[in-house]
Amino acid sequence: MGMFEAVARVVHEAELQLGDGVWELRPADSDLVRQTAAALTDAVGPAEAHEALPRIERLAALREALAAVAVTVARTHGPLAWFLADASSHLAPVLHWRALDAPDNRTFGAVLPAGDELADAEAAVRHLAAMLTRTGHSA
Template identity: 45%
Template sequence: MDITTGIEELVEEAEQLIRDHTWIPTTADRTVAAKAAADLRAAVGTPQSQQALSDVDRLEHLREALAAVALAHVHGRLAWFLGASATALTPVLHWRAMPAEDGPTFGAVPPSPQQYTEAEDAIRRLQNTLAHIATPDAIRLSREA
């Protein structure tokens, strides 16, 4: 499964859980979601700004985004959502932007420009979802559904 599909499936599940009142984000959830959303926004900018960067910088930003998701301190459904999101983003850990120079790469492979773009778009989708979870409207909307 690719990064985009993995994140999209997780986002859809989270949105459904909120709509069904199975998951009503707590104040702590909203606080962590807001911080994670801000960290993702800071790590991965607009499509235009990302595409202007070197491959080394793009990969660095993707790894910063993965770290922001993986290092969030939370429990319960948000922790499960973020953990699964981190797992979906792990292919970036196997990418390299530097030439191999005829040495071992520990299995790291250069991603295509399309893979960079897809990973960045998936992170933006995750960021938007976390920003929504962070708002009190997420709770209100789940109660109105």
């Protein structure tokens, strides 16, 4: 299962919980949701523009997105933290990716992502950002 599919499952579960009233977004979390959505959108732009960037910039943007999610998880508790922690766990492989060649192969286990892996991770971030944007505006 790719990152997009995994994040889409988590997003779907969150949308069901929000829709069923199982999870009610606290007022204090609404601002965090909007801030996180904006940070994700700023980090990983539209596919057409983003996929034209060099691999090193695409990877940096994905790491920035993951950092934004981690900061939000650190600032909240309960369902929002659980949701974002689950989503971030599916995005965590980007932390083991590298953008540079390593002729001596001393990379601490970091690997070069395939082109489709970058695109998949970027699509997952966009999907998460879209859900947070919808949720933040409806709160």
